[in-house]
Amino acid sequence: MSANRPAAVVVLAAGEGTRMKSATPKVLHxxxxxxxxxxxxxxxxxxxxxxxxxxxxxxxxxxxxHLGEIDAGVRTAVQHEQNxxxxxxxMGLEELTSGGSGEAGAPGVExxxxxxxxxxxxxxxxxxxxxxxxxxxxxxGNAVTVLSAEVPDATGYGRIVRDEATGAVTAIVEHxxxxxxxxxxxxxxxxxxxxxxxxxxxxxxxVRTDNSQGEEYLTDVLGIVRExxxxxGAAVAADHREILGINNRVQLAEARRLLNDRLLEAAMLSxxxxxxxxxxxxxxxxxxxxxxxxxxxxxxxxxxHVASFAEVGPQSRLADTxxxxxxxxxxTVADGAKVGPGASVxxxxxxxxxxxxxxxxxxxxxxxxxxxxxxxxTKVPHLSYVGDATIGEYTNIGAAxxxxxxxxxAKHHTTVGSHCKTGSDNMFVAPVTVGDGxxxxxxxxxxxxxxxxSLAVARGQQRNIEGWVARKRPGSAAAxxxxxxxxxxxxxx
Numbered sequence: 001m002s003a004n005r006p007a008a009v010v011v012l013a014a015g016e017g018t019r020m021k022s023a024t025p026k027v028l029h030x031x032x033x034x035x036x037x038x039x040x041x042x043x044x045x046x047x048x049x050x051x052x053x054x055x056x057x058x059x060x061x062x063x064x065x066h067l068g069e070i071d072a073g074v075r076t077a078v079q080h081e082q083n084x085x086x087x088x089x090x091m092g093l094e095e096l097t098s099g100g101s102g103e104a105g106a107p108g109v110e111x112x113x114x115x116x117x118x119x120x121x122x123x124x125x126x127x128x129x130x131x132x133x134x135x136x137x138x139x140x141g142n143a144v145t146v147l148s149a150e151v152p153d154a155t156g157y158g159r160i161v162r163d164e165a166t167g168a169v170t171a172i173v174e175h176x177x178x179x180x181x182x183x184x185x186x187x188x189x190x191x192x193x194x195x196x197x198x199x200x201x202x203x204x205x206x207v208r209t210d211n212s213q214g215e216e217y218l219t220d221v222l223g224i225v226r227e228x229x230x231x232x233g234a235a236v237a238a239d240h241r242e243i244l245g246i247n248n249r250v251q252l253a254e255a256r257r258l259l260n261d262r263l264l265e266a267a268m269l270s271x272x273x274x275x276x277x278x279x280x281x282x283x284x285x286x287x288x289x290x291x292x293x294x295x296x297x298x299x300x301x302x303x304x305h306v307a308s309f310a311e312v313g314p315q316s317r318l319a320d321t322x323x324x325x326x327x328x329x330x331x332t333v334a335d336g337a338k339v340g341p342g343a344s345v346x347x348x349x350x351x352x353x354x355x356x357x358x359x360x361x362x363x364x365x366x367x368x369x370x371x372x373x374x375x376x377x378t379k380v381p382h383l384s385y386v387g388d389a390t391i392g393e394y395t396n397i398g399a400a401x402x403x404x405x406x407x408x409x410a411k412h413h414t415t416v417g418s419h420c421k422t423g424s425d426n427m428f429v430a431p432v433t434v435g436d437g438x439x440x441x442x443x444x445x446x447x448x449x450x451x452x453x454s455l456a457v458a459r460g461q462q463r464n465i466e467g468w469v470a471r472k473r474p475g476s477a478a479a480x481x482x483x484x485x486x487x488x489x490x491x492x493x
Contacts, residue, residue, distance in 0.1 A: 004134045007051065007113035007197050009044040010092040013037045013120030014057025014079040019248045025059040026246065027120045028066055031256040032263065033283025033301060036246055037063070038070050039123035039259075042284075045071070046127025047116065047134060051109060054120065055079050055092045084215025085191075086207045089117055093201055111197040114138070117218065118192050121246045123255055124262075125192070129237050136235035137194035143230030144199075144222050146172070147192035149240035157188035158219075160234055169232040172219055187236065190243035193218070194235075199225050259284070267294075272306075280313075295330070307341070321351070324359070337369075340376070358393070372403075375418060387411075388430065392418030398442065399424045417452065 017026025027037035034042065037054065044052055052071075056063045057079040067074045077095030079088045093115070098108045114137055116130060129147070137145035146169055148160045154175070159182050161171040172189045173182050203224040207216045222232050237243060246252050263284060264277045271290030274280050282300045292306040295313030302320040306312055309326045321334040324341035332346040336353030339345055342360040349363045354371035357363060361374045364381035372386045375393035380386055384397055388405040391397070395416055403414045404427050412430035416422065420434055423442030434440065435452030444458040469479050 004114075004131070004138050006047050006049040006116050006134055006194070007111045008093075008096055009047060009049040009052045009116045009118065010089055011037065011040055011044060011052070011054040011118050011120050012085060012088050012092075013040075013063060014055050014060075014082055014088055015121075016058040016082075017121070017247070020252075021249075025063055027063060028059075029246070029252055031123055031252065032259045032281075033285050034123070035066060035070070036123045037067070037120040039284070040118055040120050040125060041067070041071050041074060043125050043127045043130055044116070044118060047130050049116070050113075051075065051096050051111075053077050053092045053095055055088045057082055057088075083209075084213065085218035086204055086216030086220060089200075089218055090204045090216070093204070097201075111201070113197055115195045115197045115200055116193070117195065119245060122190075122192070122243060123246065124242045124244055124259055126242060129242055130192075132238075133192065133194050133235045136233065140233045141231065142194070142233040143196045143225040144169075144232045145194040146222070146232070146234040147190045147194075147237060147243065148187050148234040149190055149237040149243050150186045151188055151240045152186070154183070154186050154188050159183070159185040160187040160189060161185065162187075162234070167233070169222070169234050170226075172222065187234070189219070190237065191245070192243065195221070196225075196230075199228075199230060275313075289325075310339075316346070389414040389416065389428075391416045392420070392436065394418060395420040396422070398422050398426055398440075401426045401428070404429045 013027045015026060020026045020029065028035045052073065053075045054067055055077045060078055064076050067076060075095060077092045079091045096109050097111060114134055116134060118125065133145060133147045146160065156175050158172045158174050159178055160169055161173055161182060162168065163170050200221060203221040206224050207220045209216055226232050241258055244255060246255055260281055263282050264274050264280060267288050268274050272288045273293045275294065276296035279296045280294055280298050283302060285303055286300045287305045289308040291308045293311040295311065297315040298313035299317045301318065304318045304321045306323045307325040310323045312318065312323060312329045314330065316329055316332045318334045321337045323329055323339045324343060326341055327339045327343045329339060330346040332349045334351035337351035337355040339357050340359040340361060343357045344362045345351065348366050350368040351363060352370035355369040357374045358376040358378065360377045362379040362381060363369055366383045367380050368385045370387040373390045375391055377394040378391050380397040382399045384401040386403050388411050389403045395418060401422060405411050405414065414428045414430040414432055416434040417436035417438065419437050422440045423444060425443045426440050427445040429445065429447045432446055432449060434450040437453045438450045439455045440446055440450065441455065441457040441459065444456060446456055446458055450456040469482050473479050
């Protein structure tokens with residue numbers, strides 16, 4: 001086990017976030033594929049803590065359910081009344097040390113080592129920065145280490161006041177209480193801390209509520225441990241934007257832009273071409289291989305993966321979709337699909353969940369697919385719907401074909417074999433099977449199985465009723481055009 005492995009990380013996520021003006025709890029608002037608290041939990045996991053507890057309060061049932069979905073190992077503690085950050089941390093530690101009330105039957109533990117406290121609304125905070133905080137805390141032998149940041153404009157923030165000789169933190173002074181000299185300080189408090197667990201538990205028992213808010217402030221712990229003769233230090237974040245908290249929709253959008261830029265920069269530095277980062281959006285869970293290309297106006301969401309030499313976009317939205325090596329996907333919406341190596345999709349295609357395109361297969365213009373397995377080299381070029389179907393290798397599906405999979409009560413499956421040629425304007429009424437090497441005539445409605453190597457023709461005989469327009473639509477433009485054509489033909493004869 002790493003010497004810097006924290007005994008616990010406590011995530012504070014109990015607040016209501018009224019400035020979001022939303023029925024959704026603030027920490028559940030999402031950017032780049034994760035909730036705000038989801039980003040914080042992911043960063044905290046990079047520390048590999050022995051225990052991770054999230055303090056919940058407002059809409060706690062909803063927040064707790066979400067945490068169970070994203071990280072089954074998270075424990076939750078309930079802060080029934082929001083009585084300050086110190087009170088929230090105390091609730092979190094009590095959940096761990098005594099089993100608390102947030103998780104029935106959870107065993108208590110003895111905390112010994114470092115406790116890291118983070119805020120649940122700081123999605124830009126990275127695991128790397130938290131590791132630096134933990135390492136600085138251990139290396140300097142601090143009782144408390146503050147994560148600080150140097151900002152261009154410190155207005156409104158608590159200033160970090162240091163001892164000039166030792167660099168130790170002597171005070172955190174709020175902006176309204178700061179002197180002119182202190183207001184000139186650009187190093188600010190982030191609200192993220194590393195504590196000695198035993199000293200933290202002891203100090204929290206001494207935090208008072210005789211302040212204007214009548215709350216237990218976590219920052220009071222710093223003064224308590226310092227007065228007891230222990231050292232308080234600080235670790236400066238490399239990028240001050242990491243500590244930005246989210247309080248309203250404007251800040252949410254700003255954080256989304258910053259995080260998206262960070263993700264795209266990492267992708268480009270790893271060998272991905274992003275033609276226009278300003279119009280490209282990706283989730284934190286998206287992965288790439290070198291030499292992938294992303295064109296403008298593209299959104300890549302969820303567990304999407306883009307392989308080497310594949311091109312995605314422009315104007316495409318892919319969610320939970322795998323794009324194989326050398327595939328081209330343009331002007332496409334895809335959800336839960338797999339696009340094989342060298343395959344072609346679009347423009348204006350829609351791949352729904354369960355679609356699997358084999359190598360060098362094609363889903364062309366205005367093609368929709370759902371729960372469909374398309375074999376290697378098979379083409380569905382245009383204007384077709386393929387649902388609940390299996391198509392073999394090197395088959396061509398004619399334009400305007402529909403796989404009729406729903407009978408009003410249940411879905412049924414269609415199978416088309418390999419090396420088949422199906423005509424335009426075909427209807428395949430499931431359940432039905434077209435054998436290998438078979439052909440179907442244009443305009444056919446296929447309701448019976450077609451044996452291998454057969455030609456299926458399922459359409460009425462054409463019948464021309466001469467003079468119908470003149471009798472039924474006399475004087476119309478069509479009648480006049482027909483009369484002129486007839487006279488011209490007679491004249492030529």
